[in-house]
Amino acid sequence: xxxxxxxxxxxxxxxxxxxxxxxxxxxxxxxxxxxxxxxxxxxxxxxxxxxxxxxxxxxxxxxxxxxxxxxxxxxxxxxxxxxxxxxxxxxxxxxxxxxxxxxxxxxxxxxxxxxxxxxxxxxxxxxxxxxxxxxxxxxxxxxxxxxxxxxxxxxxxxxxxxxxxxxxxxxxxxxxxxxxxxxxxxxxxxxxxxxxxxxxxxxxxxxxxxxxxxxxxxxxxxxxxxxxxxxxxxxxxxxxxxxxxxxxxxxxxxxxxxxxxxxxxxxxxxxxxxxxxxxxxxxxxxxxxxxxxxxxxxxxxxxxxxxxxxxxxxxxxxxxxxxxxxxxxxxxxxxxxxxxxxxxxxxxxxxxxxxxxxxxxxxxxxxxxxxxxxxxxxxxxxxxxxxxxxxxxxxxxxxxxxxxxxxxxxxxxxxxxxxxxxxxxxxxxxxxxxxxxxxxxxxxxxxxxxxxxxxxxxxxxxxxxxxxxxxxxxxxxxxxxxxxxxxxxxxxx
Numbered sequence: 004x005x006x007x008x009x010x011x012x013x014x015x016x017x018x019x020x021x022x023x024x025x026x027x028x029x030x031x032x033x034x035x036x037x038x039x040x041x042x043x044x045x046x047x048x049x050x051x052x053x054x055x056x057x058x059x060x061x062x063x064x065x066x067x068x069x070x071x072x073x074x075x076x077x078x079x080x081x082x083x084x085x086x087x088x089x090x091x092x093x094x095x096x097x098x099x100x101x102x103x104x105x106x107x108x109x110x111x112x113x114x115x116x117x118x119x120x121x122x123x124x125x126x127x128x129x130x131x132x133x134x135x136x137x138x139x140x141x142x143x144x145x146x147x148x149x150x151x152x153x154x155x156x157x158x159x160x161x162x163x164x165x166x167x168x169x170x171x172x173x174x175x176x177x178x179x180x181x182x183x184x185x186x187x188x189x190x191x192x193x194x195x196x197x198x199x200x201x202x203x204x205x206x207x208x209x210x211x212x213x214x215x216x217x218x219x220x221x222x223x224x225x226x227x228x229x230x231x232x233x234x235x236x237x238x239x240x241x242x243x244x245x246x247x248x249x250x251x252x253x254x255x256x257x258x259x260x261x262x263x264x265x266x267x268x269x270x271x272x273x274x275x276x277x278x279x280x281x282x283x284x285x286x287x288x289x290x291x292x293x294x295x296x297x298x299x300x301x302x303x304x305x306x307x308x309x310x311x312x313x314x315x316x317x318x319x320x321x322x323x324x325x326x327x328x329x330x331x332x333x334x335x336x337x338x339x340x341x342x343x344x345x346x347x348x349x350x351x352x353x354x355x356x357x358x359x360x361x362x363x364x365x366x367x368x369x370x371x372x373x374x375x376x377x378x379x380x381x382x383x384x385x386x387x388x389x390x391x392x393x394x395x396x397x398x399x400x401x402x403x404x405x406x407x408x409x410x411x412x413x414x415x416x417x418x419x420x421x422x423x424x425x426x427x428x429x430x431x432x433x434x435x436x437x438x439x440x441x442x443x444x445x446x447x448x449x450x451x452x453x454x455x456x457x458x459x460x461x462x463x464x465x466x467x468x469x470x471x472x473x474x475x476x477x478x479x480x481x482x483x484x485x486x487x488x489x490x491x492x493x494x495x496x
Contacts, residue, residue, distance in 0.1 A: 026274060035286050035366035035389075036312065039201065042276055042283070043315070046202050048209035049273040054099075054112050054120045055092055059270075061099060061120050062091050068266040069127040072157055072259060081188055082136065082171050083129035084153040084160035100128035102195045104138030106231055108203075108216040108239030115213035116235065118203055122267045123275045124195040135173055138231075139180035140224055141192060141250070142243040144172035148181065157259075159187045178228030190254030193247040194277040196220065197284055202273075204315050205237060220244040220288065220363070221320065223333070244288060244363065251277075251284050291362040291387045293372050294447060294475040295410035296323075296348065305348040305357075306373045311338040317365030321351070326358035328413070328446035338368050348372075359412055359447050362387055388475055395466040395474045408451040408477045413442045415470025421448065424465040425456050433462060444470075 029045055031037035053060045066089045071077035077086045080097050087096045102124040109118045118124075128136075132151055146166035153169045155161025162169045172183040184192050197220075205217035214235070221227060221240045230239045256278050264278045277284050296305060311317045317338045323331040334351055338344060348357055362370055370387045391414060413419040418441040425434040436455040439448045452464060466474060 027276070027279070030276075032283075032286075036369070038283060039287055039366040040315070042287075043201050043204050046198070046273040046276065047204075049117070049121070049202075049271040051114075051117050051120055051211075052122070052270060053114070061122055061125055064122045064267060064270050065099065065125055065127050066091070068122065068263045078127050079156055080132070081126040081128045081191070082132040082151065082153075082184065084156050084169075084185070084187065085129055086154075086156045087129075096130065097127050098130050098133055100126045100133045100136070102126060102192050103199045103218065103241050106138045106233075107227065107241050108218055108230070108232070109235050110233060111235055115208075115211065117208060117213060117215060118199065118218070121199070121202070122271060123198050123202075123264075123273075126191075126195075132171065136171075136182045137180070138177060139173065139175065139182040140178065140227055140242045141184060141196070142181050142246040143249075144174055144181045144183040148172040148174040148183070153185050153187070160185070178231055179224050184250070186254060188254065189250035190252075190256065191260055193250040193254075194256070194260075194275060194281070194284070196241060196247055197251070197277045197288060198275040199241075201276075201287065206315070217316075219318065220247070222363075223320075226335075245290075248284070248288060251281065256281050286389075287366055288363070289389065289391070290414070291370070291389050292391075292412060292414075292473040292475075293360040293362065293370060293385060293387050294412045294473050295385045295449070295477060296357050296359050296372060304374070307346055307348055307351055308371045308373065309336060309338055309342075309344040309368055310371075311340060311342045311365070311368045315365075315367070316340050316342075317368040319362055319364035319368050319370065321370075322361040322363075323352055323355060323357045324359055324361070324412075324445050324447070325356055326447050326449075328443040330445070331355050331357065338365075359410070361445075385475060385477075388473060391471055391473050393468045393471060395476075397464045397466070397476045408449065409466065410447060410449050410475045410477065411438075411442070411466065411468070412447045412473045413444055413468070413470050414473055415444065415468075417470060418443060419468050419470035419472060421469075421472070422467045423450075423452070423455055424467065425459065426463045426465055427459070428461060433457075433459065438466075442470075 029041060031041040052064060066078055069078045071079045071086045074086060077088055079086050081100055105119055109116050112119050135151060150163060151171035151173060152163030153160035160169050166172065167186060169185055171185045174181045199218050200220050203215050203218040205215060207214055216236060217238045219238065219240050221242045222244050227240045227242055230236060260278055264275050268274045309319060319336045320333060322333045325331060336344065372385045411421060421439040421442055423436050423438050424432055427433050434456055438450050438455065442448055456464065
């Protein structure tokens with residue numbers, strides 16, 4: 004039985020210790036790899052509270068973290084948005100939802116199992132809705148799915164009948180099922196999942212020595228299912244990563260989520276950094292691309308190099324496409340800490356005509372593609388890029404010495420119109436050309452600007468895409484075959 008005195012002490016501790024202050028001073032934002040490693044080191048090794056206990060446990064923490072802002076005697080649950088009187092464990096209304104399902108990596112409630120009781124991904128939840136969600140991945144559903152409506156509380160929720168409305172939507176079961184969280188809490192669950200992926204990197208807890216899983220995000224529900232287990236495992240997956248990224252943007256951080264972060268910080272001693280710094284999410288979890296893998300014409304060999312300078316083991320998921328945007332067989336690579344891997348594209352993807360690669364995985368792992376002409380000529384190196392947008396700029400080179408070109412991949416949701424605009428030093432449009440009128444989703448076009456634009460050294464080339472796109476600008480010597488190198492584009496938006 005918990006005493007009123009102990010609960011008052013808990014409340015006081017929140018007021019005096021919940022401010023982040025200089026909490027993020029050690030974070031290194033100079034690169035995605037540095038950010039990932041420094042954030043993990045910061046939020047690692049938190050204080051564990053028992054799942055259920057006569058002393059302070061997760062019920063106590065969550066009933067404060069999920070308190071109804073309009074009635075301190077109540078909680079508001081995650082999915083139904085219902086307001087229930089605080090009743091602690093064993094009630095018939097709400098229970099505790101593992102946003103990252105415990106069956107994906109850590110199903111056993113034992114004192115050495117830190118993710119099982121980590122309150123940054125535990126939420127109070129209507130018992131029936133929790134059962135309906137089960138351990139389905141988070142992703143978009145449709146109007147054909149089963150509707151789980153919300154109640155109107157705290158100025159949001161309520162209403163049903165039209166997709167998506169203020170409702171949750173679900174279909175299927177287990178790893179191949181779908182749960183779409185209602186719009187008011189989409190970002191909350193996404194940021195909780197992102198926290199878990201960076202907090203749990205394998206290894207052991209620094210204080211207790213307890214083994215911890217390596218939790219990873221993926222877009223492949225087959226991979227999620229493959230690593231589902233009845234016991235604690237070294238590696239496990241959850242998703243759907245690309246949909247969670249969209250949920251993060253769709254539902255920004257609000258004051259209720261910030262207060263929740265403060266409450267949990269006051270107990271566990273660590274914060275969810277993606278609530279305090281939502282701008283870090285795309286740096287760590289958005290797709291990376293190698294947009295130039297094949298060249299039109301030319302006889303060359305492509306060699307893929309992966310390095311992991313980090314202090315933790317890492318992995319990369321490589322998703323290849325042909326030039327039309329058709330997905331080909333993916334490959335997953337595990338890279339040890341400080342590891343280095345090199346192989347030809349033919350060894351990695353035998354028999355496949357690879358045009359470009361989409362990459363996700365541990366940010367400390369970096370991909371470079373090297374090209375060497377089989378019949379002579381120079382070598383080239385094209386690095387992965389994260390520059391995704393709809394407008395880019397390139398300064399035109401001297402075409403009697405070099406040529407300028409680009410590889411551009413449509414990463415939007417529909418066909419893209421790609422146009423190039425030549426602009427003089429005063430910003431006036433000199434010439435406009437349509438580079439591609441209907442580039443398919445995930446399709447690539449490889450362009451030599453000499454074939455489109457007049458030779459005007461000092462002018463700029465603006466690339467405009469009707470869909471989000473990834474661009475690699477290329478420059479090469481006219482006399483070498485094939486000699487290419489990448490120049491980083493200037494992203495306008």
